[in-house]
Each structure stands twice: as C-alpha cells, then as structure tokens.
Amino acid sequence: MCTLEKRGQLFLLKLTGNGEHRLNPTLLDNLRSAITQIRSDPSSSRSLLITTSDGKFFSNGYDLALAESDPSLRVVMDSKLRSLVADLISLPMPTIAAVTGHASAAGFVLAMSHDYVLMRRDRGFLYMSELDIELVIPAWFVAVIRMKIGSPAARRDVMLTAEKVTAERGLEMGIVDSSYGSAAETIEAAIKLGEEIVRRGVDGYVYGRMRETLLKQVLHTIGSNESASNRMRNSGSKL
Amino acid sequence: MCTLEKRGNIFLLTLTGDNEHRFHPDAIATILSLLGQAKSQANRGSVLITTGHGKFFSNGFDLAWAQSSGSLAGAAERLHQMVESFKPVVAALLDLPMPTIAALNGHAAAAGLMLALSHDYVYMRRDRGVLYMSEVDIGLSMPDYFAAMIRSKIGTSAARREVLLSGKKIRGEEAVALGIVDSAAHDSAEGVVEATVGLAEKLAAKKWKGDVYASIRKSLYPELCEILGLKATIFATPKL
Numbered sequence: 001m002c003t004l005e006k007r008g009q010l011f012l013l014k015l016t017g018n019g020e021h022r023l024n025p026t027l028l029d030n031l032r033s034a035i036t037q038i039r040s041d042p043s044s045s046r047s048l049l050i051t052t053s054d055g056k057f058f059s060n061g062y063d064l065a066l067a068e069s070d071p072s073l074r075v076v077m078d079s080k081l082r083s084l085v086a087d088l089i090s091l092p093m094p095t096i097a098a099v100t101g102h103a104s105a106a107g108f109v110l111a112m113s114h115d116y117v118l119m120r121r122d123r124g125f126l127y128m129s130e131l132d133i134e135l136v137i138p139a140w141f142v143a144v145i146r147m148k149i150g151s152p153a154a155r156r157d158v159m160l161t162a163e164k165v166t167a168e169r170g171l172e173m174g175i176v177d178s179s180y181g182s183a184a185e186t187i188e189a190a191i192k193l194g195e196e197i198v199r200r201g202v203d204g205y206v207y208g209r210m211r212e213t214l215l216k217q218v219l220h221t222i223g224s225n226e227s228a229s230n231r232m233r234n235s236g237s238k239l
Numbered sequence: 240m241c242t243l244e245k246r247g248n249i250f251l252l253t254l255t256g257d258n259e260h261r262f263h264p265d266a267i268a269t270i271l272s273l274l275g276q277a278k279s280q281a282n283r284g285s286v287l288i289t290t291g292h293g294k295f296f297s298n299g300f301d302l303a304w305a306q307s308s309g310s311l312a313g314a315a316e317r318l319h320q321m322v323e324s325f326k327p328v329v330a331a332l333l334d335l336p337m338p339t340i341a342a343l344n345g346h347a348a349a350a351g352l353m354l355a356l357s358h359d360y361v362y363m364r365r366d367r368g369v370l371y372m373s374e375v376d377i378g379l380s381m382p383d384y385f386a387a388m389i390r391s392k393i394g395t396s397a398a399r400r401e402v403l404l405s406g407k408k409i410r411g412e413e414a415v416a417l418g419i420v421d422s423a424a425h426d427s428a429e430g431v432v433e434a435t436v437g438l439a440e441k442l443a444a445k446k447w448k449g450d451v452y453a454s455i456r457k458s459l460y461p462e463l464c465e466i467l468g469l470k471a472t473i474f475a476t477p478k479l
Contacts, residue, residue, distance in 0.1 A: 131451060136454045136455060136458065152392050152394050156459060162445075
C-alpha cells in the first residue's frame with residue numbers, strides 16, 4: 001500500500017499500485033507507521049520527506065464505498081487522517097508533496113498538509129469533490145484550506161464550485177508551488193528541491209516546532225471535537 | 240421597492256425604482272421576506288441574482304429616516320434598529336440553498352456594499368458605479384458583522400485598508416484588482432445582468448443539492464457565521 005525509502009537524507013514515501021489510493025483505515029495505518037519510522041530515525045532532524053504515488057491518482061479521498069458498508073468506519077477514517085495530518089504538521093523536517101496524479105477531497109487535504117506542493121501539469125487535478133458528491137466539508141478540512149489558500153475567491157472556487165484545479169490554476173491560487181511536464185520530472189524536481197533544502201542545514205526540530213506554531217489554528221481544529229452533526233453521517237436514506 | 244421573479248432556474252431579486260434603494264426597516268423586511276420565498280421554492284439548479292434599477296444598487300441604511308426621529312438618541316436608536324434588522328438579511332443570504340450572484344447596476348455603499356458582498360459572486364459595471372464604505376467619512380462606527388464580512392471576502396490587508404479606512408470610491412477595474420468583485424467587464428447594467436445570467440446558467444447546470452451547497456458556503460466563513468448565529472450543520476449522505 002505504501003513504501004518508504006531513504007535516499008541520502010531524503011525519505012521517499014510512496015503510495016503504491018495503480019489504484020485510487022483511497023484513504024481506508026489500513027492505508028492510513030500504514031502511512032502513520034511510516035511517519036513514525038521516519039520520526040524515530042536518528043538522522044531525522046537533518047532530513048526531508050517527499051510523498052508521492054504510483055499511477056493516475058495521488059489519492060482519491062476516503063474509502064466511501066467501505067464507509068457505506070460500515071458507517072462506523074467514517075469516523076475511524078476521519079480520526080486516523082486527523083492523526084496523520086497532525087503528525088505531518090509536527091514532523092521535525094520539511095515535507096514535499098510530489099503530486100503526480102489526481103488528489104480529491106481527503107487526498108487533496110493530504111497533499112496540502114505538506115510544506116511544498118509540486119505537481120505535474122500535463123495531467124491530473126486537485127479536486128474538493130464534496131459538493132459534487134453531496135457531502136459537507138469537515139471543519140478541519142476547511143481549516144487546512146484556509147491556511148493553504150489565501151484568496152477568498154480561490155477558496156470559494158475550490159470549495160463552492162468543486163473546481164478541478166489543474167497545476168496551472170493551482171499555481172495561480174498559490175496551492176501549487178511549481179509545475180512540471182510529467183510525473184518523472186515532478187519527482188526529479190522534488191528530489192532536487194529536497195536536496196537544496198537539506199543542504200541549508202536547518203535543525204528539523206526547530207523547523208517542526210515553527211510549523212506547528214504557524215499552523216496552530218489547524219492543529220486546534222483537528223484536535224477539537226466537532227459536534228456530531230458536523231461529521232459525515234448516514235442519514236439512513238437510500239442512495 | 241423590491242420584487243422577486245422566477246425565470247426558469249433563476250430567481251431575480253430586484254431593488255426597484257430609480258432611487259438610492261436605502262434600507263429603511265420596511266425595505267429590509269421586504270427583502271427578508273422575498274429571500275424566504277426564494278428559499279421555500281428552491282430546487283436543485285436554482286440560482287439567485289440580485290440587482291437594481293437606476294444609478295444605485297444601494298446607498299445603505301436610511302440615515303434620513305434615522306435623523307427624522309427628532310433627537311440624537313432617537314437617531315441612534317433607529318440606526319441601531321436598522322443595523323440589527325439587516326443582520327438576518329445577511330444571514331439569509333449565507334444560508335440560501337442555492338448559489339447567489341450580485342449584479343451591480345450602480346453604486347453600492349455601506350450596507351449596500353454589505354448586501355453585495357453577502358453573495359457568492361459579485362459582478363459590477365466597468366464604466367459606472369463605485370463601491371464605497373462611507374462610514375469613515377460620515378463618522379459612523381462599523382458594526383461587527385460588517386467588519387467580519389470584509390475580513391471574510393477581502394483577502395489582502397492592503398485591499399481591506401482601501402475599502403474600510405481610505406473612504407475611497409472604488410471603481411470596477413480597481414475592485415477586480417483588489418479582489419473585491421469577480422468581474423467588471425461590462426459597460427452597461429444590461430451587460431452585467433446578462434453576464435450574471437450566463438454564470439447562473441453554468442452553476443444551475445451542476446444541479447447541486449441546495450442544503451449541501453449552503454452548508455459548504457457557511458463553512459467557508461466561520462467567523463461571520465459565528466457572529467450571525469448560523470450553524471453549518473447538516474447530515475449528508477454521499478452520492479457514490
């Protein structure tokens with residue numbers, strides 16, 4: 001489901017296989033284990049994380065079909081992703097999302113939970129799909145969006161038109177830092193950027209604490225108990 | 240003073256008469272009631288467009304009515320009454336289960352600008368009409384929900400300063416550059432309305448579920464919703 005490699009001082013976390021990389025409980029657990037591994041590596045304070053994926057998708061969001069079969073899993077997936085994102089926010093090293101495929105809803109949030117977003121521009125989009133699939137957007141997703149997207153009009157376009165944001169539009173909106181002609185070029189650029197950053201010799205622990213301070217509001221919203229009515233819930237009606 | 244028409248999917252709310260469309264308590268009550276009507280008739284694919292006749296979209300609260308009370312205390316009370324009774328209009332627009340578009344035929348000042356900004360999309364004329372927060376010029380203080388609206392809809396600190404503190408009359412091109420409006424491309428009121436109808440048809444074609452749309456809209460503006468006492472809560476079943 002995911003693999004973790006080390007190349008010099010760069011950790012490469014990859015969502016594997018040609019599927020949609022739906023954030024089901026198992027994948028979320030695997031991702032968290034990988035992060036824990038990274039954190040406990042002795043050289044972690046002088047390292048950097050790059051997250052990427054195989055195939056057409058970065059991640060197509062939560063496993064909604066699974067949640068349909070067992071509604072209690074909605075809460076489980078939401079809770080696990082909160083923990084994963086909180087982990088990424090406190091990670092004592094810079095993070096880069098090399099987005100080489102579609103990132104939708106929770107998958108989009110996962111990409112945005114990285115310090116840098118590099119994206120291919122030949123294919124793929126970022127997509128807050130909830131409006132199109134008749135789901136509300138959890139308050140903590142909105143907190144991430146508000147943090148990472150500065151313009152009110154861009155936030156409206158992302159959330160309230162469910163725009164399929166290409167790399168070019170992502171650059172305009174400030175969600176994407178730079179774009180590349182192919183998946184391979186995107187990953188290559190992420191590695192190059194990673195090596196540049198690591199060369200500056202920043203102390204990862206200081207970096208991680210600073211990021212937490214910057215994203216304090218997001219952490220607060222992640223940690224807060226939303227009222228039950230704000231969560232995804234099966235109203236009992238048939239689809 | 241205000242009418243609601245239905246044209247296919249589009250609800251057209253018009254501030255009628257060639258006057259300043261000042262928000263007297265009666266006008267406020269009428270607008271609120273018409274928004275309630277639109278809400279009750281909402282369907283998937285409904286869209287609201289709000290526009291006006293004449294030189295003004297709206298020049299804000301009816302200050303002449305406030306002053307005609309005969310005393311300073313009376314004027315303050317009437318102004319307070321308008322400020323408080325306008326809050327539900329803003330809330331109703333934030334809560335409306337359909338996309339909303341303001342088609343500015345002319346000037347939008349103070350509460351009139353607030354009405355415009357309460358919509359999801361704002362189009363204005365390029366050739367005529369200004370946006371103007373007059374409060375700093377006439378010595379009025381700023382209601383908390385006005386300031387929250389500015390913070391919610393206008394992103395940069397320079398733009399907020401220009402709108403709130405400079406007393407500037409902002410024309411179409413500058414309004415677009417400052418990120419206050421979405422478009423100022425047309426040189427007539429008819430052109431603006433036509434453009435908003437085009438946008439409305441695109442949005443209507445998505446056939447979004449109104450209560451989901453409203454809920455997501457409210458979650459975009461948590462501070463404003465808090466001040467207005469609006470909750471962004473619904474149960475939703477995903478369409479798989």
